[in-house]
Amino acid sequence: MFSFEIIASESDARRGRLITPHGIIETPVFMPVGTQGTVKAMIHKLLDDIGVQIMLANTYHLYLRPGIEVIKLAGGLHSFTGWRKPLLTDSGGYQIFSLSRKRTKDNRSGVRVFEEGVEFKDHLSGSMHFFTPEKVIQLQEVFGSDFIMPLDECVEYPTTYAYAESSVQRTLRWLDRSIKHKRREDQALFGIVQGAFFEDLRKVSALSTVERDLFGYAIGGLSVGEPKDLMYSMVEVVCEYLPWQKPRYLMGVGMPEDLVECVARGIDMFDCVAPTRMARTGTLFTSYGKINITGEIYRKDFSPLDENCDCYTCKNFTRAYLRHLYKAEEISAYVLGTIHNLSFYHRLMEEIRKAIELGSFESFRRSWMERYNSKR
Structure with missing residues (x-):
């Protein structure tokens, strides 16, 4: 039901194609984050109009609301949400560690890690929950998402070597339990490198995860506050030990420049809340x-937001009008802004794929970075 082929490559950059039960995905690809089964300020038709190929949803949030019973009765996430294209669900591990910490007022973590799993307070009511690797797989099998992620431990930056080492081993043990518990053949499980x-x-985690011979491999624990150069170097390290013929997913990254730089290092799939948030x-x-469109400089600027963009927002509205909508806190501001940002990301990935096919990615990378950083 799943396959991945590399159509073209230039150095470490790859142009591929993912076949899934719910459609074909051209890679490299950016996946908008639809945390609650919807991309904020969007409806599915708008995502279709942009050309979005796959959406990401979150196990932690969907478990809390509407709850697993509702999604099960609906027949899974595709039926419940009305999204007919491929879906990826993450394990919720990042949210467990990040949001639970925010519940505490005395600087004590709201998370406790055990060998069996993770105990955490939810960020809505403060009630206690317990996720095991088996439960996370079970939840995602009810969701019916195309790509699923195992429970892993998200380590803070900075952290000690000793804790990072124990976390790597725990994540591997949890991965083995996830593999053993997985039942559905119409879902592809990724391993996560920590x-x-x-x-x-990173080398130990990558080599050990690859030994499990999974459909694809994800890189977790990056974009958590570290300098960009450090993030890029870790991506390089990990990709060196991942099999060439398997898809590679960099979790929670990134900004537009991160997409360009990490495609150059061998990444195929990205997700991030940045463009929508x-x-x-x-x-x-x-x-x-x-740019921040709310600035006074745009009050009488009647030019398009981006003269090189053909999205609905840029073709129909000026910077001055968009600024007015934001200042007036009109809901349409968030819709039009999100349409543009997601269109910008989609067009960037299209340009990257074309450049790799033509064997001109490195020159594209240099020229794109120069223009993007020009701040004209």
Whole structure:
């Protein structure tokens, strides 16, 4: 039901194609985050119009609401949400560790890690829950998502070598339990490489995860506050030990420049809340870098948001009008901003795929970075 082929490559950059039960995905691909089964400020038709190929949803959030019973009665996430294209669900591990910490007012973590699993407070009611690797797989099998992720431990930055090492081994043991518990053949399980920012631990985690011979491999624990150069170097380290013929997914990354740089290092799949979250605050991406449309400088600027963009927002509205909508806190501001940011990401990935096919990715990378950083 699943396959992955590399159509073209240039150095470490790959142009591929993913076959899934719910459709074909051209890679490299950016996956918008639909945490609650919907991309914020969007409806599925707008995502279709942009050309979005796959959406990501979150096990932690969907478990809390609407709850597993509702999704099961609906026949799975595709039926419940009305999204007919491929879906990826993450394990919720990152949310368990990040959101549960925010529940505490005395600087004590709301998370306790055991060999059996993770105990955590939910960020809505503060009630206690317990996720095991088996439960996370069970939840995602009810969801029926195309790609599923095992429970892993998300380590903070910075952390100690000793803790990162124990976390790598625990994540591997949890992966083995996830593999053993998985039943559905119409879902593809990815292994997650951890190891914080220690090259030898990343190597151990990558090689050990690859030994499990899974459909694809994800890189977790990056974009958690570290310098970009450090993130890029960790991606390089991990990709060196991942099989060429399997898809590679960099979790929670990134900004537009991260996509370009990490494709150059061998990544095929990305997700991040950045384009949608930033759109809701008025930060919009253009060919010459990002701008905050709420600035006074745009009050009488009647030019398109981005002259090089053909999205609905850019073809129909001026910077001045968009600024007005944001300042007036009109709901349409968030819709139009999100349409543009996701279109910007989609077009960037299209350009990357074309450049790899033509064997001109490195020159594209240099020229794109120069223009994007020009701040014209």
